[in-house]
Every structure is written in structure tokens, then in C-alpha cells.
Amino acid sequence: MLRHLEQQLAERDAQSLRRHRRIAETACAPRQTITTYDSTHDGMPRELLAFCSNDYLGLANHPLLIEALAEGARLYGVGSGASHLISGHSRAHASLEDDLADMLSPHGPELRALTFCTGYMANLALLTALGDAQTTIYSDLLNHASLIDGARLAKATVYTYPHNDLAGLERRIAACSTLRKLIVTDGVFSMDGDLAHLPELLALAERHDAYLVVDDAHGFGVLGAQGRGVLSHVGLRSERLICMGTLGKAAGVAGAFVAAHRTIIDWLVQSARAYIYTTAQPPAVAHAVRASLRLIRCDEGEQRRRHLAELVTAFRRGVPEVLGDLLSTRGWQLAASQTAIQPLIVGSSEDALAMSAALESQGVWVPAIRPPTVPSGSARLRITLSAAHGLGDVERLLSALKSAGKDME
Ligand SMILES: *Cc1c(COP(=O)(O)O)cnc(C)c1O
Numbered sequence: 001m002l003r004h005l006e007q008q009l010a011e012r013d014a015q016s017l018r019r020h021r022r023i024a025e026t027a028c029a030p031r032q033t034i035t036t037y038d039s040t041h042d043g044m045p046r047e048l049l050a051f052c053s054n055d056y057l058g059l060a061n062h063p064l065l066i067e068a069l070a071e072g073a074r075l076y077g078v079g080s081g082a083s084h085l086i087s088g089h090s091r092a093h094a095s096l097e098d099d100l101a102d103m104l105s106p107h108g109p110e111l112r113a114l115t116f117c118t119g120y121m122a123n124l125a126l127l128t129a130l131g132d133a134q135t136t137i138y139s140d141l142l143n144h145a146s147l148i149d150g151a152r153l154a155k156a157t158v159y160t161y162p163h164n165d166l167a168g169l170e171r172r173i174a175a176c177s178t179l180r181k182l183i184v185t186d187g188v189f190s191m192d193g194d195l196a197h198l199p200e201l202l203a204l205a206e207r208h209d210a211y212l213v214v215d216d217a218h219g220f221g222v223l224g225a226q227g228r229g230v231l232s233h234v235g236l237r238s239e240r241l242i243c244m245g246t247l248g249k250a251a252g253v254a255g256a257f258v259a260a261h262r263t264i265i266d267w268l269v270q271s272a273r274a275y276i277y278t279t280a281q282p283p284a285v286a287h288a289v290r291a292s293l294r295l296i297r298c299d300e301g302e303q304r305r306r307h308l309a310e311l312v313t314a315f316r317r318g319v320p321e322v323l324g325d326l327l328s329t330r331g332w333q334l335a336a337s338q339t340a341i342q343p344l345i346v347g348s349s350e351d352a353l354a355m356s357a358a359l360e361s362q363g364v365w366v367p368a369i370r371p372p373t374v375p376s377g378s379a380r381l382r383i384t385l386s387a388a389h390g391l392g393d394v395e396r397l398l399s400a401l402k403s404a405g406k407d408m409e
Contacts, residue, residue, distance in 0.1 A: 058388025059252025072287030088280030125272035131156030187230035193337025221250025358404035
């Protein structure tokens with residue numbers, strides 16, 4: 001066993017696919033002190049300007065949320081002590097569910113929310129509870145790993161359709177032989193930043209009596225009025241919509257939710273194993289998330305969203321200026337994304353790693369994302385912007401990209 005694993009690890013090294021963790025010595029913020037132990041680092045802490053978190057609104061280190069978490073701990077202690085169905089379901093969880101239902105209610109008349117410890121578990125819970133043997137799950141090829149794993153674990157028949165291929169999807173759905181159909185998609189695709197074609201997907205679901213699961217991990221808090229997310233952004237509401245969102249990205253804390261018709265939520269409570277058989281999230285965390293939702297919905301949230309949009313615009317305007325030649329000669333591509341996820345697709349894992357290392361040597365931290373997280377031949381720098389960045393930070397990123405790019409020529 002050990003020899004086999006050592007061989008596998010060596011192979012990953014040889015293919016530039018070995019992953020290394022870094023240690024953040026400080027809070028999630030644009031400037032972080034980082035320690036890395038690997039063959040190219042000396043293990044000394046360094047300050048880096050980071051463009052890698054999903055903390056899109058810069059709330060992960062917000063003083064009000066730090067205080068809310070401490071207050072939650074004073075009110076409820078630090079652990080929930082049990083699963084939701086035994087004794088771990090606290091007032092804080094119940095109130096958070098009400099807050100989420102209230103915030104997202106434009107989706108439908110009878111919307112309810114259910115909270116989970118993580119988004120990964122929410123997707124596992126949702127797809128295994130709804131995806132029984134009489135159901136077909138239709139899943140976009142670029143969906144997040146948690147949706148893929150949820151579909152794998154479900155008893156349903158699973159069909160993966162090419163990214164955003166609505167015509168192909170409709171042909172398959174029209175020929176569906178199971179009783180129930182579930183279309184599953186990221187709302188904002190996590191490695192590309194583009195949006196699913198949600199109005200068309202919902203129309204398709206309606207034509208074929210299917211339900212539509214939208215994973216809004218990267219839209220909730222950032223898109224739509226009051227940060228209600230991608231469904232509000234595109235103006236959709238329907239009983240057929242099942243919205244999943246995460247609370248550790250733009251919301252800056254931890255956890256996730258599913259918001260859907262009351263009957264679907266009732267069923268999840270009865271049958272979703274990833275909900276039932278796990279200790280409930282600490283109530284203090286739910287308490288902090290409630291404070292985060294208030295921030296997201298108020299003026300401050302609005303200002304943060306506006307500032308983030310300005311950073312996205314400045315970055316997209318700057319990239320062709322600093323990388324012009326490489327975009328044409330090497331075929332590098334800035335993904336067509338209007339969101340805070342701004343991937344620069346460079347193709348090979350080696351180029352992605354070399355760029356990431358060259359940026360790091362200038363004190364800028366951008367992760368190289370490689371297969372299997374993305375399809376082979378599409379390795380990329382996944383640059384994410386946050387409202388906690390300033391325009392000066394984006395300028396520093398652009399000039400670091402320029403000189404890193406020069407090294408590649
Ligand atoms: C991050 C993410 C998840 C998982 O959420 P966690 O709370 O981090 O477990 C699910 N779906 C998508 C699209 C994500 O980006």
C-alpha cells in the first residue's frame with residue numbers, strides 16, 4: 001500500500017500536479033502572512049497580496065462579524081452537542097433559516113430554508129435525498145465536485161451534459177424514461193466565473209416537468225438586489241427552483257443552505273443523510289451568519305458590491321494592456337466573466353505553475369488551478385477579487401502579471 005501511494009505521489013510531482021498547502025498565519029484578507037514548506041520555499045513567513053479567496057465582500061475578517069461570533073459563543077456556547085434531529089437544532093439555526101427564507105422569498109411563495117455545515121454536505125444531502133431510482137439527474141460538465149459527488153452517491157440515473165449545451169440537454173430530457181427529472185447546475189461556475197443560462201434552463205425544466213437545482217456558492221451575497229444571488233440577478237422565481245448557497249464565501253463565515261418549496265425542505269429533514277447524521281454547526285456560527293446577512297443586505301453590502309464591480313472592470317481593462325502579446329502568441333485567455341472570479345487560462349499545468357511562482361516572487365499570491373479540478377489543457381490562474389482589495393492592489397496585480405509574463409516570453 002505505502003509503496004503504491006509513494007509511486008502515485010511521485011507521478012504527480014513529475015506531472016506538476018502535486019498540491020501543497022500553505023499556512024496562513026493571519027486572517028483571510030488581501031494582505032496575509034503565509035508560510036510554505038516545500039522544495040522551493042524556506043519555511044519563512046512572508047507577507048503576500050492574495051487574490052485567491054472566495055471572500056468576495058471582504059467580510060471574513062469584519063469586526064462586526066467577529067463580535068457576532070463571540071456573542072454567539074456567549075449565548076450558545078461553542079458546540080451544538082448533537083445533530084439537528086436529536087438536540088443540536090438551536091434557536092440560532094431556526095432564526096437563520098427564517099432570515100434566509102425572508103431574504104430569498106422572491107423565488108417563490110412558499111419558500112423555506114435549511115442550513116448545513118458546509119456546501120459540500122448540502123449538495124450531497126440534496127442530490128441523494130431527491131435523486132432516487134425513479135429520477136434522472138442532468139448535470140453540467142463543469143459543475144462543482146460536490147454536485148458531481150452528490151450525483152454519484154444518489155440512486156438516480158445520471159447524465160452529464162456538455163457545458164451550457166441546452167439543445168443537447170433538451171434532447172436527452174425529452175427521451176427521459178424515469179418518473180422525475182432534476183437539472184443541476186452551478187449558477188456562477190466556480191473555475192470560469194461565467195453564469196449558467198438560467199432563464200433557458202428554467203423554461204426547459206417547465207416544458208419537461210423537471211426541477212432545477214442551482215448551486216449559488218459564488219452568486220449569493222454578491223449578485224442581485226441586496227445580494228440575494230444569481231436567481232434574483234436574472235429575475236427568476238418558480239416552485240421548480242431549488243437554490244443552494246454557501247455561507248463561507250461572500251457571507252464570510254461558514255455553512256450553507258438549501259432554499260426551496262416547503263415540501264422539498266420537509267423531505268430533506270426526513271431523508272437527507274448528510275443533514276441527519278452529522279453534528280449541527282455550532283449555533284454561534286449560525287448567529288454570526290445572521291449578522292453577515294444583515295450586512296450583506298444593508299447599504300454597506302451595497303457599497304461593497306459596487307466597489308467589487310469597479311475592481312472587476314479595472315482588472316479586465318488592464319489585462320490586455322499588460323499581457324497583450326501573450327494573449328495572442330500563446331493563446332492565453334482571460335475568461336469571459338463579469339464576476340469576481342477572473343481566471344486567466346494558460347493551458348498547461350507547467351505554465352500555470354510558472355506564472356503563479358513568478359507572481360509569488362513579486363509578493364502576489366494567485367493559485368494555479370490544474371487538472372483534475374479543471375479539464376486537461378485548461379490549467380489557469382484563478383484570480384479572485386474581493387471588496388477588501390483597493391484599486392491600488394489591482395494595479396499591483398496587473399504590473400506583477402506584466403513582469404511575470406515577460407519571463408515567459
Ligand atoms: C465552494 C463550493 C461548494 C462547497 O461549499 P463549502 O461550503 O466550501 O463546502 C459547493 N459548490 C460550489 C459551486 C462551490 O464553489
